[in-house]
Amino acid sequence: MTPTEPLEPPPRILLGPGPSAVNPRVLRALSMPLVGHLDPVFLRIMDDTKRLLQFVFQTRNELTIPISGTGSAGMEACLVNLLEPGDEAVVCINGVFGTRMSDIVERCGARPVKVEAPWGRVIDPADLAAALKRCARPKLVAIVHAETSTGAWQPLEDIGALAHAAGTLFVVDTVTSLGGCPVRVDDWGIDACYSGTQKCLSCPPGLSPITFGPRAVEVLRHRKSKVQSWYLDLTMIEKYWGADRIYHHTAPISMNYALYEALRLVEEEGLEARWSRHERNHHALKAGLAAIGLTIASQENHQLWTLNSVRIPDGVDDARVRTALLDEFNIEIGGGLGALKGKTWRIGLMGDSSTAANVLLVLSALERVLPRCGYAVTAGAAVAAAGRAYAASPP
Numbered sequence: 555m556t557p558t559e560p561l562e563p564p565p566r567i568l569l570g571p572g573p574s575a576v577n578p579r580v581l582r583a584l585s586m587p588l589v590g591h592l593d594p595v596f597l598r599i600m601d602d603t604k605r606l607l608q609f610v611f612q613t614r615n616e617l618t619i620p621i622s623g624t625g626s627a628g629m630e631a632c633l634v635n636l637l638e639p640g641d642e643a644v645v646c647i648n649g650v651f652g653t654r655m656s657d658i659v660e661r662c663g664a665r666p667v668k669v670e671a672p673w674g675r676v677i678d679p680a681d682l683a684a685a686l687k688r689c690a691r692p693k694l695v696a697i698v699h700a701e702t703s704t705g706a707w708q709p710l711e712d713i714g715a716l717a718h719a720a721g722t723l724f725v726v727d728t729v730t731s732l733g734g735c736p737v738r739v740d741d742w743g744i745d746a747c748y749s750g751t752q753k754c755l756s757c758p759p760g761l762s763p764i765t766f767g768p769r770a771v772e773v774l775r776h777r778k779s780k781v782q783s784w785y786l787d788l789t790m791i792e793k794y795w796g797a798d799r800i801y802h803h804t805a806p807i808s809m810n811y812a813l814y815e816a817l818r819l820v821e822e823e824g825l826e827a828r829w830s831r832h833e834r835n836h837h838a839l840k841a842g843l844a845a846i847g848l849t850i851a852s853q854e855n856h857q858l859w860t861l862n863s864v865r866i867p868d869g870v871d872d873a874r875v876r877t878a879l880l881d882e883f884n885i886e887i888g889g890g891l892g893a894l895k896g897k898t899w900r901i902g903l904m905g906d907s908s909t910a911a912n913v914l915l916v917l918s919a920l921e922r923v924l925p926r927c928g929y930a931v932t933a934g935a936a937v938a939a940a941g942r943a944y945a946a947s948p949p
């Protein structure tokens with residue numbers, strides 16, 4: 555038998571929809587000695603992680619913890635803990651992740667009332683208002699802040715105000731926004747919010763930070779039925795993360811080290827500085843793409859800084875370009891999802907991947923690859939335009 559090959563993943567430049575680049579300090583944290591999940595040292599790390607998560611979510615919510623599992627576990631945790639069979643939940647859908655929320659709502663035995671917008675566009679508050687009028691007693695309104703499948707950036711204040719006026723909870727997916735653009739849980743009246751570690755927090759995938767505010771906790775306390783998922787039942791998990799320290803499941807120790815270190819990096823950089831870095835790199839990329847005739851596919855004025863959805867020019871083979879970027883330049887970008895498959899590329903500029911060096915690199919790689927794939931560009935035009943954008947907005 556030939557021996558199994560050693561593990562030698564290539565050092566990719568991760569400019570897709572996630573995961574993003576992981577800082578060497580976070581990689582080092584992953585390799586640190588394990589302690590037990592009830593070791594006093596780990597308990598201190600847990601408390602500091604809660605405090606750091608409150609900072610990135612901009613909240614005072616006590617129930618602010620990382621769920622063991624990826625972003626979808628956070629999504630599921632929010633919905634299974636708040637919904638009971640027979641409930642109505644208004645779900646806003648303008649891409650893959652709103653669709654996923656609706657699927658989970660159904661699996662909770664609740665009825666999703668869908669408010670839809672074309673993929674790439676944001677949800678119109680008037681459509682939500684109309685949907686809320688059609689509901690008898692909606693329990694929550696759920697929406698995605700940053701639709702990774704389309705690059706659309708949803709404004710939240712009006713949506714939250716409508717949800718509260720109708721007496722519902724306001725649940726928000728911040729998987730592709732937390733740490734990359736403003737997320738203000740308390741100021742925006744968000745009752746339950748979840749994210750993921752592998753996007754703008756620049757940590758490997760594996761944990762899902764969540765926060766539950768007082769109204770959501772009240773709903774949790776007064777449930778008539780048991781939470782349908784044992785693993786994600788917050789009534790039990792909070793007893794491990796709170797003062798009782800009661801074992802629920804063995805915390806993924808190394809992933810929690812990684813998140814702790816990733817959050818320390820966010821704290822050191824400062825939230826505002828981090829948001830501006832993401833903003834600046836997005837604008838430089840957009841300027842560079844425009845110089846070679848490539849446009850952002852999501853709605854104007856609602857384009858994410860963290861995920862750039864780029865229209866593929868007619869006649870250009872999606873996969874051929876992405877394969878050339880990967881094989882020749884070690885760069886990963888994403889393809890379109892669902893309805894946008896073959897129509898868009900997704901260039902992520904998240905966390906440690908959001909750098910001027912990466913923007914200039916991907917533009918220069920595109921300048922080299924595109925002409926071979928049937929799309930003529932003026933050599934150097936994209937890089938020069940991005941350079942001008944940087945010069946016009948110094949950090």
Ligand SMILES: Cc1ncc(COP(=O)(O)O)c(C=O)c1O
Nearest residue numbers: 624625626651700702729730750
């Ligand atoms: C907006 C959004 N929500 C939820 C998820 C699900 O997260 P995960 O793939 O980590 O389970 C993703 C993943 O890309 C996402 O982008």
